[in-house]
Amino acid sequence: MGQLFSREGAVALRNSVREKMGRGNELTTSLLLHFNKLHSIAERHDDKDIETLLLRQKEYEISLIGKKPDYPKDLPKFTPSSADKCDRELLFKTLKVEKDDITYPFQERWTRNSSAVHAAVQRDLLYAEKLLENPAFTVERVVSDNPLLNGLPAWEKNIQTYKIIEHNGVKFVVYGMMDGILRYKDGTRIGFEFKTKTNSISQLSPRQLKDAGESHKRQCVAYSILFGIDEFIILYESVAKDKWNANELAKEDLRAFYVKVTEEQRQKLLDKWARVAECYETGELIDGDNTKCLFCPFKTECAKHTGGIRQ
Numbered sequence: 430m431g432q433l434f435s436r437e438g439a440v441a442l443r444n445s446v447r448e449k450m451g452r453g454n455e456l457t458t459s460l461l462l463h464f465n466k467l468h469s470i471a472e473r474h475d476d477k478d479i480e481t482l483l484l485r486q487k488e489y490e491i492s493l494i495g496k497k498p499d500y501p502k503d504l505p506k507f508t509p510s511s512a513d514k515c516d517r518e519l520l521f522k523t524l525k526v527e528k529d530d531i532t533y534p535f536q537e538r539w540t541r542n543s544s545a546v547h548a549a550v551q552r553d554l555l556y557a558e559k560l561l562e563n564p565a566f567t568v569e570r571v572v573s574d575n576p577l578l579n580g581l582p583a584w585e586k587n588i589q590t591y592k593i594i595e596h597n598g599v600k601f602v603v604y605g606m607m608d609g610i611l612r613y614k615d616g617t618r619i620g621f622e623f624k625t626k627t628n629s630i631s632q633l634s635p636r637q638l639k640d641a642g643e644s645h646k647r648q649c650v651a652y653s654i655l656f657g658i659d660e661f662i663i664l665y666e667s668v669a670k671d672k673w674n675a676n677e678l679a680k681e682d683l684r685a686f687y688v689k690v691t692e693e694q695r696q697k698l699l700d701k702w703a704r705v706a707e708c709y710e711t712g713e714l715i716d717g718d719n720t721k722c723l724f725c726p727f728k729t730e731c732a733k734h735t736g737g738i739r740q
């Protein structure tokens with residue numbers, strides 16, 4: 430049997446895997462500890478500086494109401510949150526095909542609850558900076574000529590941006606924002622992605638959640654293209670908790686995963702976007718992926734072309 434790797438190659442590969450695991454372990458453990466330390470402080474102190482910053486954040490958000498994004502509208506546009514979607518769904522979205530209009534009120538409340546937890550976590554990150562001794566993470570601040578934006582935390586709409594990309598001979602826009610850019614105590618920039626699980630605490634058990642979701646990892650690849658960061662922590666919180674009196678035996682409600690984005694992953698995603706952008710230009714219908722239909726809002730349109738899809 431032929432050798433797949435030289436001895437040196439195998440050693441280098443093993444070392445790189447070990448290095449990645451070591452770094453990932455360090456970062457994820459530090460972030461979990463960061464939150465656990467904060468949430469162990471029995472008495473929360475409202476802080477004037479932080480609350481003023483959050484007020485300024487609101488002021489900036491209000492200033493954006495009614496403003497249209499300024500990316501070029503004649504190019505196909507892709508966003509990080511749709512990085513793992515089916516190519517055909519991306520094409521329909523780019524072509525502004527009519528969506529199926531089926532949402533249920535409970536789904537709206539589901540989204541609303543998750544957004545509220547997101548806001549609470551952002552607030553926690555700011556309080557952790559202030560209340561913890563030698564905090565492992567701080568939130569990067571935005572530097573901008575816009576006085577409303579300057580000095581705000583580097584997250585969400587404060588860092589919303591776009592990039593025009595030419596790849597495989599086609600041009601497209603990548604547009605989006607992310608949950609946050611953190612600074613680790615060693616000075617490195619770490620992308621922070623926060624996800625909630627809402628059905629049950631067991632969704633976070635090591636048996637059910639072995640690793641970060643593939644679509645969430647792909648989202649990090651897109652952030653890496655847009656923001657030039659290659660290390661990420663995806664933090665999952667279960668909104669449902671264990672019984673109050675489970676105390677120190679309570680099931681884990683926070684899990685963190687490390688993602689290191691590679692150049693190969695970036696190229697793969699750029700290839701995918703370029704394929705869709707090409708079909709946008711030529712009018713060709715791209716293949717669908719029937720494993721990704723659950724949240725697709727174009728099922729009716731898609732069925733016209735395929736004669737039926739799996740729900």
Ligand code: SF4
Pocket residue numbers: 515516517518521717718719721722723725726727728731732738
């Ligand atoms: S219905 Fe499924 S196959 Fe069709 S576009 Fe949507 S995700 Fe793709």
